[in-house]
Amino acid sequence: MNNTAFLFPGIAKSKYEDFQEFIKGSKYAQDLYQEASDLLGFPLLQNFANGDKSVVTDRCAYFVNTLSLLNELDEAKKVNPKYVIGSSFGITTAAVYLGSLNFVNAIHMVRETAIVEDNYLKAMDQEYGTHFIYKYSLPELKDLIEEFNSKGKWMEISVYISDDLIGIGASIDTIDELKKIIKVRGKSTSIHTAELSHTSNLKDLRKQLDEKVYSQYHFSNLNSPFLSDLDGRIITSGSDLKNEMLKSVDNPVKFTLVHERLLRDQIRDIYVIGPSNFFGAILKKDFSVRNVDPSKLKSLFEKEV
Known part of the structure; x- marks a missing residue:
């Protein structure tokens, strides 16, 4: 019985110092940063290391860091999760893992989404x-x-x-x-x-993202099921995953529904992949949680040898 799930959390503030040793020791991270820099047209790793606070650097670095952690996990321990969960920004990382988007399209989409959202939020009537x-x-x-x-x-x-x-x-x-x-x-x-997210007053932002960003990209069907944190349903088609991203803009996240579904389906192990966040603390009451972040990566693999 498959009783494992992957969780890619939403965006969280992360500093270069938290990833410095990981990046230096990870060929996956170095290769992805180089590829991202070539695609974006600027030195992403250098900007991240220098403390660039721009929303593009912040999100692109977070995306590359999370994928690098995923690749390290995949090399050390082959896991075939029953479900994959992507919360908010984590949907994009999940889309790459599930084969719905390739890295080239995903990194461009992360940048373009960041620019549209940042411009929209700055133009609102107040903060x-x-x-x-x-x-x-x-x-x-x-x-x-x-x-x-x-x-x-x-x-x-x-x-x-x-x-x-x-x-x-x-x-x-x-x-x-x-x-x-x-x-x-x-x-x-x-x-x-x-940052403001998942609220009804962002309907126009959702429309802009659809027209300016998401409509430009094709989402392939998924190679494993995706569990929605908006309504707890299972998604397997690329078009449904794209709609999930758009719905997430102006609809509330209901992770409580995910939690209920995981319990009902007897999921036991959850890999939370990304920088340190509160999901591990929330889930550990009912599940065995494996936090895949730079501070715990080595010890995680040592325990599972």
């Missing part, structure tokens, strides 16, 4: 973000959101990671108000604020 809250009662949180909306201060749930961890989309000013309320009530913890 927005996604704020993550830990251990706040969901019914009470929904009441609080309704209270903000009744005052003309837009807010909505954009990410359901678990029953305890929720992402809220709102303006930065509104998020600041929310953080103060949370602190006073003392019922939960404000984790961090990230």
Whole structure:
């Protein structure tokens, strides 16, 4: 019985220092960075190492780093997962692993998507973000959101990671108000604020991405099933995976549905592939989690020899 799954998390801030030793010791990483640099027309690794904060460098480096980790895993231990999960930005990495996109098209798509999204977010009427809250009662949180909306201060749930961890989309000013309320009530913890994503006010961004980016690329059918974190369904066609990427722009992530599906299908082992993130901590209660990131790569393989 196949009881393994791969999870490619969404974008997370990562520093060159976290990857420096890994990149130096990984021929996969060096080769992919060189290929990416040739395709993009600029020295991606050099920019990443020099601390370039541009959204293109950030996302392209994250993408190359994650694929490099995947390649190292594949060489050290052949794993044939029952499901592959790509959350948010991780859908692109999953698409490459599943044979739906090749690296050449994917790296161009990552760059073009980053530019369109960055321009769109900068042109919005004010600065927005996604704020993550830990251990706040969901019914009470929904009441609080309704209270903000009744005052003309837009807010909505954009990410359901678990029953305890929720992402809220709102303006930065509104998020600041929310953080103060949370602190006073003392019922939960404000984790961090990230870029706005997965909210209904991004419908026009979804349309732009479709017209300017995704419509230019062909997605082949998948060589293994993909498990959606929007509705928990299984995806096997390339066109459905492309639509999943677009739907992810303005629809909330519901990772709770993924969690339920993995339990129902008796998945035991989950490989979380990418820089350190909160998914491992969320999943370890019910699954054996193997974090495939630079700090744990060597010890992970040593344990599995």
